Amino acid sequence: MKIRPFRLSVFALSLLIPxxxxxxxxxxxxYSGQAIMFNGLHFLTDVNWNxxxxxxxxxxxxxxxxxxxxxxxxxxxxxxxxxxxxxxxxIAVPLSIGAAIFLSEAVxxxxxxxxxxxxxxxxxxxxxxxxxxxxxxxxxxIGHHLSPTGNGYGLxxxxxVLALMITPIIASTLLDALLQVPKENRESAFAxxxxxxxxxxxxxxxxxxxxxxxxxxxxxxxxxGETMAVLMVSGGGINILPxxxxxxxxxxxxxxxxxxxSAEADPTxxxxxxxxxVALVLxxxxxxxxxxxxxxxxxxxxxxxxxx
Amino acid sequence: MNIxxxxxxxGVAALAIASLAGVTGTAKAQTVSVPLIESGSSLLYPLxxxxxxxxSADHPGADITTTSTGSGAGIAQAIKGLxxxxxxxxxxxxxxxxxNPSVLSIPLAISSQAVNYNLPGVKNLNLSxxxxxxxxxxxxxxxxxxxxxxxNPSVTLxxxxxxxxxxLDGSGDTFIFTQYLAASDAGWASTLKYGTSVSWxxxxxxxxxxxxxxxxxxxxxxxxxxxxxxISYADKVASSGLGTAALLNKAGNYVLPTQxxxxxxxxxxxxxxxxxxxxxxxxxxxxxxYPIVNYEYAVVNSSQPASAIAEAVRAFLSWAITEGNAPSxxxxxxxxxxPATVVALSQAQIAKIQ
Numbered sequence: 001m002k003i004r005p006f007r008l009s010v011f012a013l014s015l016l017i018p019x020x021x022x023x024x025x026x027x028x029x030x031y032s033g034q035a036i037m038f039n040g041l042h043f044l045t046d047v048n049w050n051x052x053x054x055x056x057x058x059x060x061x062x063x064x065x066x067x068x069x070x071x072x073x074x075x076x077x078x079x080x081x082x083x084x085x086x087x088x089x090x091i092a093v094p095l096s097i098g099a100a101i102f103l104s105e106a107v108x109x110x111x112x113x114x115x116x117x118x119x120x121x122x123x124x125x126x127x128x129x130x131x132x133x134x135x136x137x138x139x140x141x142i143g144h145h146l147s148p149t150g151n152g153y154g155l156x157x158x159x160x161v162l163a164l165m166i167t168p169i170i171a172s173t174l175l176d177a178l179l180q181v182p183k184e185n186r187e188s189a190f191a192x193x194x195x196x197x198x199x200x201x202x203x204x205x206x207x208x209x210x211x212x213x214x215x216x217x218x219x220x221x222x223x224x225g226e227t228m229a230v231l232m233v234s235g236g237g238i239n240i241l242p243x244x245x246x247x248x249x250x251x252x253x254x255x256x257x258x259x260x261x262s263a264e265a266d267p268t269x270x271x272x273x274x275x276x277x278v279a280l281v282l283x284x285x286x287x288x289x290x291x292x293x294x295x296x297x298x299x300x301x302x303x304x305x306x307x308x
Numbered sequence: 309m310n311i312x313x314x315x316x317x318x319g320v321a322a323l324a325i326a327s328l329a330g331v332t333g334t335a336k337a338q339t340v341s342v343p344l345i346e347s348g349s350s351l352l353y354p355l356x357x358x359x360x361x362x363x364s365a366d367h368p369g370a371d372i373t374t375t376s377t378g379s380g381a382g383i384a385q386a387i388k389g390l391x392x393x394x395x396x397x398x399x400x401x402x403x404x405x406x407x408n409p410s411v412l413s414i415p416l417a418i419s420s421q422a423v424n425y426n427l428p429g430v431k432n433l434n435l436s437x438x439x440x441x442x443x444x445x446x447x448x449x450x451x452x453x454x455x456x457x458x459x460n461p462s463v464t465l466x467x468x469x470x471x472x473x474x475x476l477d478g479s480g481d482t483f484i485f486t487q488y489l490a491a492s493d494a495g496w497a498s499t500l501k502y503g504t505s506v507s508w509x510x511x512x513x514x515x516x517x518x519x520x521x522x523x524x525x526x527x528x529x530x531x532x533x534x535x536x537x538x539i540s541y542a543d544k545v546a547s548s549g550l551g552t553a554a555l556l557n558k559a560g561n562y563v564l565p566t567q568x569x570x571x572x573x574x575x576x577x578x579x580x581x582x583x584x585x586x587x588x589x590x591x592x593x594x595x596x597x598y599p600i601v602n603y604e605y606a607v608v609n610s611s612q613p614a615s616a617i618a619e620a621v622r623a624f625l626s627w628a629i630t631e632g633n634a635p636s637x638x639x640x641x642x643x644x645x646x647p648a649t650v651v652a653l654s655q656a657q658i659a660k661i662q
Binding site for chain 2: 048049050051053054055056057058069135136139140143149150151152153231232234235236237238239240243247248250257258259260261262263264265267
């Protein structure tokens with residue numbers, strides 16, 4: 001048999017990425033195994049999170065050694081993550097569709113690269129900068145003008161900061177797609193007497209629907225996993241479900257970042273295992289979001305094929 | 309040689325102890341570069357940076373990397389042997405100490421914590437452990453609650469809802485604040501206890517903030533709020549217009565965090581400090597002691613991987629608690645130097661590092 005060094009090395013390299021992914025998942029599952037056994041399904045449905053008393057002797061519950069009073073329920077953080085990311089998408093999608101259409105249709109070709117580069121630049125601003133802006137500008141504004149309690153930290157602030165971070169992701173993917181729509185489609189729509197609005201909404205948008213969904217998924221992935229900016233403006237809600245736009249929340253990622261240091265002082269190590277179970281849940285959520293979006297996108301693709 | 313001059317002026321007795329132990333001699337002799345890693349408390353981080361810069365300047369060959377990760381990480385990594393010096397606002401707990409008997413908790417300096425409030429029109433405010441426990445449990449919800457009014461007979465209190473602010477990240481500040489609440493309020497002691505993170509009761513309108521700087525900006529942005537902030541931030545707290553509360557101590561007096569009251573707390577336990585120096589200075593019984601005072605610790609494994617590393621750790625730590633306790637380092641972060649008896653105990657612990 002002939003040995004093909006190039007093919008072999010490329011094959012090995014291509015295996016590296018799925019292997020790394022599987023290794024991470026495997027690690028999370030094994031490391032959090034004890035916590036999964038200890039928590040059961042209450043983990044997902046309880047609102048109370050308590051690391052317990054780490055400065056007293058650990059107690060034994062169901063044969064597992066944990067700090068006294070420890071209970072791990074993450075419903076608050078699941079709700080916080082989904083609601084803040086969902087709201088961020090609701091704010092960001094109209095904004096980015098508007099921005100992309102403006103850039104592809106209304107801006108002269110010479111200025112377009114400059115403006116679209118500016119939009120892409122926002123996407124690479126480090127999240128901590130958004131967090132600082134949130135603390136310095138957004139939170140006081142919400143507190144003084146919108147919030148009935150005077151408190152600006154919470155769901156609304158987190159969603160707006162997230163929306164700003166993800167708008168350029170959606171806008172720039174959509175812009176690229178709009179610019180690739182064949183000239184013939186646009187021009188024949190115009191020739192049929194369509195208004196500019198009809199050209200964009202009827203002839204161009206249907207062609208880029210799959211890309212739009214893809215961009216939204218990419219953005220949602222970033223929003224679900226965003227840690228630092230949310231940590232700075234979320235108000236860190238714990239043990240309480242959000243009841244309004246101004247309620248403090250915690251997202252899964254920001255909560256893990258906030259609690260990890262305390263968890264490391266746990267002599268039984270159960271706290272770190274529970275946090276790794278939290279991370280596993282976040283991983284599963286993003287996986288589910290991505291998978292369902294893939295399905296949606298392929299559905300949208302089929303519709304387009306039938307039309308053409 | 310500015311530091312030496314200042315030391316000479318203040319006449320720190322500790323220097324004599326250090327030279328008695330013969331440590332300064334060995335420190336100068338260290339010429340081979342041994343890399344050391346310090347990691348942990350974000351409160352200690354600025355001080356460690358100043359220390360390492362000054363120490364490296366007159367100790368050629370010293371090579372110390374400092375990082376700010378958090379007290380919990382400092383303790384955990386020191387135990388695992390990933391770093392040489394772990395910085396922590398809290399000493400190693402009894403259960404961790406039982407699991408890892410070779411891990412030492414060595415006090416480096418004295419820190420404390422202020423309880424700050426944003427109350428328009430109110431300049432002086434007295435608070436106590438039970439009042440603060442009530443606020444953070446959601447039992448005391450308005451500033452004109454009878455319990456607060458009773459502690460402040462001459463102050464006109466607004467009938468506004470209180471916004472309690474707590475740390476959402478694990479923090480030594482939460483540790484000492486909740487220790488004060490647990491020491492002075494039986495209800496808090498039996499339910500929430502103390503820790504670097506606690507399970508804060510659900511109160512609508514409360515805020516979780518990240519880091520001392522987050523606490524400060526949350527308190528400044530929200531009138532009618534109350535927050536606990538490390539003493540290092542005293543200057544920024546004052547310039548943002550926040551008030552500092554006088555806290556009820558064990559002797560029944562309301563005291564503000566000043567050099568005198570913090571020193572009083574430290575000196576009241578200096579003689580009873582055990583050899584392993586794991587002792588709380590929270591809520592001590594001296595009449596003018598401020599109730600939230602703590603040692604900042606270096607968490608070090610007494611068995612280091614090599615004798616050269618152990619020697620470098622010993623040299624740096626004994627420099628830190630003697631020359632490093634000079635006012636030029638301490639006043640910038642509002643820490644106070646260790647009492648002489650505690651310096652001697654720390655030197656004894658440092659000598660155990662092999």
